[in-house]
Amino acid sequence: MRFKKAETQFEYFSLMQIRATVFMCEQNVDPLLEIDDEDKTCDQFVVYDNDEIIGTCRVLKHESDWHIGRVAVLKEHRKKHCGSFMLSEVEKIARESGVKKLELGAQVAAMPFYENNGYRGYGDIYLDADIDHMMMEKRL
Numbered sequence: 001m002r003f004k005k006a007e008t009q010f011e012y013f014s015l016m017q018i019r020a021t022v023f024m025c026e027q028n029v030d031p032l033l034e035i036d037d038e039d040k041t042c043d044q045f046v047v048y049d050n051d052e053i054i055g056t057c058r059v060l061k062h063e064s065d066w067h068i069g070r071v072a073v074l075k076e077h078r079k080k081h082c083g084s085f086m087l088s089e090v091e092k093i094a095r096e097s098g099v100k101k102l103e104l105g106a107q108v109a110a111m112p113f114y115e116n117n118g119y120r121g122y123g124d125i126y127l128d129a130d131i132d133h134m135m136m137e138k139r140l
Contacts, residue, residue, distance in 0.1 A: 003089035006044040006056075013048050015056035022072040029129040038069075045072075045090070047082055055082045059090060066094055081093060087117045094140060097137035101139050108132040 006012050023029040039058055047055035055073040059066050073082045093103055106114045119136040126133055
């Protein structure tokens with residue numbers, strides 16, 4: 001697997017296709033909620049398996065902490081550690097940049113995945129796109 005910042009039209013198109021497949025088709029998220037203004041200002045990343053883009057995430061950078069979002073992996077590539085690989089690669093970049101904390105809004109059903117990657121939940125469960133979420137963080 002290879003992780004990189006999206007730079008080409010092909011990579012942006014592919015990551016939006018993955019997000020549409022995972023969030024809009026599989027989870028019935030409204031497209032008006034899935035694609036937002038933060039897509040214009042965040043860093044978008046993709047994961048390649050050979051020449052195929054199979055996963056994506058985005059990072060909103062704040063001074064000493066970053067927010068990871070829109071973590072998505074194509075169904076046929078799940079359970080192959082692609083998501084953990086993405087988180088690990090974001091952590092490497094964050095550490096090199098002096099970031100002290102990573103945070104994300106996890107779907108409650110996905111919390112065990114994030115816990116296995118060192119994140120801990122905090123606060124109350126909240127609805128985002130009609131799906132239960134909880135904030136999670138990892139100190140670096």
